Amino acid sequence: MTLEVNCPTCQNKVVWNESAEYRPFCSKRCQLIDLGEWSFENHKISSPMKVDAEISADMIEDIEAMLAANEQDFFKE
Numbered sequence: 310m311t312l313e314v315n316c317p318t319c320q321n322k323v324v325w326n327e328s329a330e331y332r333p334f335c336s337k338r339c340q341l342i343d344l345g346e347w348s349f350e351n352h353k354i355s356s357p358m359k360v361d362a363e364i365s366a367d368m369i370e371d372i373e374a375m376l377a378a379n380e381q382d383f384f385k386e
């Protein structure tokens with residue numbers, strides 16, 4: 310039996326086995342595209358801070374929690 314998943318970036322079928330180095334992505338290219346989108350999300354999170362000068366301790370806690378969650382995603386492989 311073969312387990313197949315769809316590449317999150319291009320939706321190609323990826324056979325899930327030891328040799329599928331970039332699973333669940335079909336290729337390094339698709340993996341990098343996904344990481345690029347991840348950093349783009351980070352930019353969107355950080356930009357409103359420049360507009361709002363009032364940063365409360367609660368906000369900093371929220372942001373730190375958000376960054377920690379992102380890092381965990383990032384290092385999951």
Ligand SMILES: [Zn+2]
Nearest residue numbers: 316319335339
């Ligand atoms: Zn792909």
